[in-house]
Amino acid sequence: MRYxxxxxxxxxxxxxxxxxxxxxxxxxxxxxxxxxxxxxxxSGEGLHIGHPRPYTAMDxxxxxxRMQGYNVLFPIGWDxxxxxxxxxxxxxxxxxxxxxxxxxxxxxxxxxxxxLSFDWSREINTSDPSYYKWTQWIFLQLFKRGLAYxxxxxxxxxxxxxxxxxxxxxxxxxxxxxxxxVVRKIKSQWMLKxxxxxxxxxxxxxxxxxxxxxxxxxxxxxxRSEGAEVRFATTAGDDVVVYTTRxxxxxxxTYMVIxxxxxxxxxxxxxxxNAGEVEAYQKEAARKSDFERTELVKEKTGVRxxxxxxxxxxxxxxxxxxxxxxxxxxxxxxAIMAVPAHDTRDWEFAKKFGLPIVEVVAxxxxxxxxxxxxxxxxxxxxxxxNGLEVKEAKAKIIEWLTxxxxxVRKVNYKLRDWVFSRQRYWGEPVPLVYCExxxxxxxxxxxxxxxxxxxxxYEPTDTGESxxxxxxxxxxxxxxxxxxxxxRETDTMPNWAGSxxxxxRYCDPHNNGALASKExxxxxxxxxxxxxxxxxxxxxxxxxxxxxxxxxDIGVLSCKEPYQKRTAHGMIxxxxxxKMSKSRGNVINPEVVIADYGADGLRLYEMFIGDFEKSAPWxxxxxxxxxxxxxxxxxxxxxxxxxGVTPSLEASFHKTIKxxxxxxxxxxxNTAIAAMMALVNEIYEAGTLTRxxxxxxxxxxxxxxxxxxxxxxEYLGETTLLSLAPWPTYDEAKTKDERVExxxxxxxxxxxTVSVAASASREEMLDAAKADPKIKELLQGKTxxxxxxxxxxxxxxxxR
RNA sequence: GCGGGUGUGGUGGAAUGGCAGACACGUUGGUCUUAGGAACCAAUGGGCAACCGUGCAGGUUCGAAUCCUGUCACCCGCACCA
Numbered sequence: 001m002r003y004x005x006x007x008x009x010x011x012x013x014x015x016x017x018x019x020x021x022x023x024x025x026x027x028x029x030x031x032x033x034x035x036x037x038x039x040x041x042x043s044g045e046g047l048h049i050g051h052p053r054p055y056t057a058m059d060x061x062x063x064x065x066r067m068q069g070y071n072v073l074f075p076i077g078w079d080x081x082x083x084x085x086x087x088x089x090x091x092x093x094x095x096x097x098x099x100x101x102x103x104x105x106x107x108x109x110x111x112x113x114x115x116l117s118f119d120w121s122r123e124i125n126t127s128d129p130s131y132y133k134w135t136q137w138i139f140l141q142l143f144k145r146g147l148a149y150x151x152x153x154x155x156x157x158x159x160x161x162x163x164x165x166x167x168x169x170x171x172x173x174x175x176x177x178x179x180x181x182v183v184r185k186i187k188s189q190w191m192l193k194x195x196x197x198x199x200x201x202x203x204x205x206x207x208x209x210x211x212x213x214x215x216x217x218x219x220x221x222x223x224r225s226e227g228a229e230v231r232f233a234t235t236a237g238d239d240v241v242v243y244t245t246r247x248x249x250x251x252x253x254t255y256m257v258i259x260x261x262x263x264x265x266x267x268x269x270x271x272x273x274n275a276g277e278v279e280a281y282q283k284e285a286a287r288k289s290d291f292e293r294t295e296l297v298k299e300k301t302g303v304r305x306x307x308x309x310x311x312x313x314x315x316x317x318x319x320x321x322x323x324x325x326x327x328x329x330x331x332x333x334x335a336i337m338a339v340p341a342h343d344t345r346d347w348e349f350a351k352k353f354g355l356p357i358v359e360v361v362a363x364x365x366x367x368x369x370x371x372x373x374x375x376x377x378x379x380x381x382x383x384x385x386n387g388l389e390v391k392e393a394k395a396k397i398i399e400w401l402t403x404x405x406x407x408v409r410k411v412n413y414k415l416r417d418w419v420f421s422r423q424r425y426w427g428e429p430v431p432l433v434y435c436e437x438x439x440x441x442x443x444x445x446x447x448x449x450x451x452x453x454x455x456x457x458y459e460p461t462d463t464g465e466s467x468x469x470x471x472x473x474x475x476x477x478x479x480x481x482x483x484x485x486x487x488r489e490t491d492t493m494p495n496w497a498g499s500x501x502x503x504x505r506y507c508d509p510h511n512n513g514a515l516a517s518k519e520x521x522x523x524x525x526x527x528x529x530x531x532x533x534x535x536x537x538x539x540x541x542x543x544x545x546x547x548x549x550x551x552x553d554i555g556v557l558s559c560k561e562p563y564q565k566r567t568a569h570g571m572i573x574x575x576x577x578x579k580m581s582k583s584r585g586n587v588i589n590p591e592v593v594i595a596d597y598g599a600d601g602l603r604l605y606e607m608f609i610g611d612f613e614k615s616a617p618w619x620x621x622x623x624x625x626x627x628x629x630x631x632x633x634x635x636x637x638x639x640x641x642x643x644g645v646t647p648s649l650e651a652s653f654h655k656t657i658k659x660x661x662x663x664x665x666x667x668x669x670n671t672a673i674a675a676m677m678a679l680v681n682e683i684y685e686a687g688t689l690t691r692x693x694x695x696x697x698x699x700x701x702x703x704x705x706x707x708x709x710x711x712x713x714e715y716l717g718e719t720t721l722l723s724l725a726p727w728p729t730y731d732e733a734k735t736k737d738e739r740v741e742x743x744x745x746x747x748x749x750x751x752x753t754v755s756v757a758a759s760a761s762r763e764e765m766l767d768a769a770k771a772d773p774k775i776k777e778l779l780q781g782k783t784x785x786x787x788x789x790x791x792x793x794x795x796x797x798x799x800r
Numbered sequence: 801g802c803g804g805g806u807g808u809g810g811u812g813g814a815a816u817g818g819c820a821g822a823c824a825c826g827u828u829g830g831u832c833u834u835a836g837g838a839a840c841c842a843a844u845g846g847g848c849a850a851c852c853g854u855g856c857a858g859g860u861u862c863g864a865a866u867c868c869u870g871u872c873a874c875c876c877g878c879a880c881c882a
Contacts, residue, residue: 212804212805213803213804213805213876213877216803216804216877217803217804217876217877217878219803220802220803220804220877220878221877221878223878223881225881225882227882242882243881243882244882245881245882246882257882300880324880325880326880326882327880327881327882328880328881328882330881331881331882332881332882335882336882337882338882339882343882344801344880345880345882346882348880412881412882413881414878414879414881534876534877535877537877538877538878608812608813608823608824609812609813610812610813611813614805614806615875615876616812616813617811617812619811619812619825621811621825621826622811622812622824622825622826623825624824624825624837625823625824625825626824628824628839629823629824631839670812670813670814670823670824671813671814671815671822671823673823673824674813674814674822674823674824675822675823676823677823677824678822678823681823741819742818742819743818743819744819745818745819745862745863747862747863748818748861748862748863749863750819752819753819785862786862787862788818788862788863790818790863793818793819794818794819794863796818796862796863797862798862798863
C-alpha cells in the first residue's frame with residue numbers, strides 16, 4: 001500500500017471524532033488512568049513546534065493504556081487569561097475575549113491536526129465564567145480560613161506591563177514576560193499564605209514519582225534551614241532577635257547587622273549620633289530594586305548605628321550594630337549576628353570596616369578567609385562549648401539559650417507568600433467588597449461568578465491601578481453584610497489562579513453545583529502521570545500542589561498530592577542548536593512540517609529526535625528517516641503471505657513487543673521506535689510476513705503513528721478501530737534466541753566470537769571457545785589462570 | 801557559592817559492569833531512471849598494520865562509557881536566605 005498521508009490523516013481524525021473514541025467512560029468499575037499535559041496558553045503565535053513533543057508523548061502513553069484496558073482520561077483545555085492577550089487587545093482595540101476565542105479556534109485546529117487522542121468533550125477554558133466561578137469559590141474558601149490576606153508591601157512592579165509581579169515572575173531582575181526593568185513599589189496586595197504549607201510541600205514529595213531534578217528544584221526553592229533565634233539586649237533598651245543557622249558560633253559574634261528597613265531603626269533615630277547618614281543609607285536602599293541590591297555583590301556597604309550597641313548574651317560584651325542591605329528584611333527576623341570568622345559575607349564586611357575576627361571553630365585560617373566547614377573542626381574560645389564538634393555545640397548552645405530564655409530553636413524557609421493581586425483587566429475578579437464598617441467582606445457563594453464587566457479601555461493606569469477602577473458603576477456596590485455602601489476590589493487574580501486547579505475540573509467539567517463532584521474526584525484523582533516543562537516547577541507546580549493540599553484540608557479532595565508522577569520534557573531547539581525564536585530566524589512551523597511529512601511523520605520524528613528529557617536540535621534532514629520508515633511500513637503489505645508465524649521472525653516479534661511496551665512506560669520513545677525500525681528491516685530481509693504479524697506490528701505502531709496504523713488495519717479488512725484494539729502481549733520464553741553468539745576474550749580483550757546454544761553450560765561455552773581455531777592458536781603455550789563464563793554473553797580466559 | 805545535570809563517530813543518539821557506536825541522518829560507490837532533493841543495494845569510528853578509541857588523570861575488577869577518587873569544560877535552576 002502507498003502511504004498517502006494527506007487523505008489518511010483527515011479521514012481517521014474524522015472517524016475518531018464521530019466514534020467518540022477517546023472520551024473517558026463513565027464506567028467507574030474499570031481501572032482508571034489519568035494522563036495530563038500542561039494546558040496551553042492560546043497565544044496569537046499559534047502552536048509552536050515544541051508543543052507536539054509533550055503532547056505526543058502523553059498521547060502515546062494514553063493510547064497504550066487505553067489499549068491495555070484502562071479507562072483513560074486524557075483532557076485538554078485553555079489557560080486563557082493572561083497578559084499577552086490583554087496587550088494585544090489594547091493595541092488593536094478589540095475585546096480580550098474575542099482575541100481569546102479566535103486564538104483558541106486556531107489552536108484547536110492545529111492540535112486536532114496532530115491526531116492526539118484528547119477527550120474534547122471535557123474541554124475547559126479558565127476565562128469562561130462557568131469555570132472561574134470555581135476559581136473565585138476557592139479563593140473565598142482561602143479567605144474565610146485566613147489564608148488570603150491584604151498587606152502593604154514592597155512589590156516587584158514591571159515598568160512596561162505596569163503590573164505587580166510575583167517573585168517567581170522576576171527573572172534576573174527583569175520581567176519574565178516582557179524583559180523590562182522591575183522596580184520596587186509599596187502597594188496593598190492580596191497575599192496567599194503558601195508559607196503555611198512549606199513543610200508539607202517538602203515532606204509530601206517523598207513517595208511521589210517525580211523526577212529528581214523536579215524534586216530538588218522544589219526543595220531548593222522552598223529553602224528550608226534549621227537554626228535558632230537569639231535575643232540580644234541593646235544599650236537602647238529594646239531587644240533585637242536575630243536568626244542564625246550557626247548558634248554554635250555565638251561566642252564569635254563581634255557585631256550585629258540589621259536590615260535598613262528594620263522597624264527599630266526608625267524607633268532609635270533620635271538616639272543616633274549619625275541619624276542623617278543612616279537615613280541617607282535607608283533611602284538609597286529603598287530606591288534600589290532587588291536586582292540592583294544583589295548585583296552589587298562585589299562590595300559590601302553599610303552604616304554603623306552610632307550611640308547604640310548590642311550585648312552578646314553569652315559573654316556580655318558590647319558589640320556595634322550596623323545597617324546594611326546585605327541583610328534582607330524579608331527573611332528570618334531581618335537581623336543577624338555577624339560571625340566574621342565563620343561566614344564569608346560577615347568576613348568581607350568585617351575586613352572592610354575593620355571589625356574584630358574571633359575564631360571559635362579551629363581548623364581554618366580566619367585571618368585570610370572565613371572558615372565555614374561544619375564537618376571538621378572543634379570549638380575554641382567558647383567557654384563551655386570548647387572542644388565540642390560543631391554539631392554537638394549547636395545542640396548544647398540551643399539547650400543553654402532555651403533554659404535562660406534567650407533563644408529558641410527555629411526553622412526558616414526562603415519561600416514567601418504568594419502575591420495574588422494583579423492590576424489588570426483580563427483575569428478573574430476578586431469576589432470581595434470593601435465596606436467602611438465591615439472591612440473586607442466576601443460575596444455570597446451563591447452570587448458567583450462575579451463576572452468581568454465591560455470597560456472602555458483595558459490600559460492599566462500609570463498609578464498602577466487596575467482598569468476596572470475606572471468603571472464606577474461596577475466598583476460602587478453594597479455590602480453583603482450590612483447593606484451599606486461598599487466598593488469592589490478592582491485587582492484581578494494572577495494567571496496562575498486558573499491553572500492551579502484545572503486538572504480537577506477535567507474530572508467533572510460541566511458540574512454547576514461544585515468544582516467537581518466528590519465521586520468524580522475520588523475516582524480520577526490523583527493524576528497518574530503529569531508531564532510538563534521545567535519552567536513551571538517553582539510556579540505552577542508549587543502553587544497547584546498548595547491549592548490541592550488546601551482542598552484536601554477542607555474535604556474537597558481525598559488525596560494529599562494532586563500528581564502521582566511528574567516528568568519533564570526537553571526543549572526542541574533550532575537547527576543551529578539555539579533556542580527557537582523569531583529574532584533568530586530559526587523557527588519551524590508545525591503546519592508546514594505536517595504538510596510535507598504528515599501528522600505521523602511529525603509525531604514520529606518528535607519522539608525519535610532524542611532522549612525525551614533532554615533538549616534536542618531540530619533537523620530537517622533527519623525527519624526524512626521517519627517518513628521513510630512509515631513508507632516502508634506501508635510497503636510491507638506487498639509481503640503479506642497467509643496467517644500464523646514466520647519462524648525466522650518469531651523471536652524478533654516477541655522481543656519487539658516487549659521492548660516497545662517497556663520503553664513507552666519508561667518514556668524511551670526513541671529506542672522504542674528504533675526497535676520497530678529494526679523489526680521492519682528484518683522483515684524486509686526475510687521477504688515475507690503473515691497477516692497477523694502485520695497486525696501485531698501496526699498495533700505496536702498505533703500509539704506513535706495512529707493514522708497510518710488505522711489505515712493499514714482497514715487494509716487488512718478490519719472494521720473496528722485499531723486505536724481501541726487490545727495491546728499485543730509477548731511470551732517471555734519466546735523473546736530468547738535458541739543459539740547465541742558469545743564473545744571470547746583473552747585477558748579481557750575481544751579475540752573472537754563463537755556460536756553456542758543459549759542454554760549452554762559453563763563447560764560447553766568454554767569448550768566451544770577453546771575449539772575455535774583462532775582462539776586455540778592464541779592460547780597456544782599460555783597457561784590459563786582463570787576461566788570466566790557469563791551465560792549468553794561471553795567467556796574470558798585469564799592467561800599468564 | 802549552593803542544588804541538579806551533561807560530556808560517546810561528520811550529526812542526532814544507543815549501550816547502566818560483559819562484543820562501544822543499536823536505530824537514524826549525512827557521506828561515498830553502485831542499480832534503475834528523460835530526470836531526481838525518489839526508491840533500492842553495498843560501504844561507512846580512527847589507523848596500511850600491530851593496534852587505538854566514550855572530556856582528562858588515576859583506581860577497583862578477569863572485564864569499566866557504566867563503579868570509586870581527583871580534575872576540566874559546558875548547560876539549567878537558585879543566589880548577600882545569615
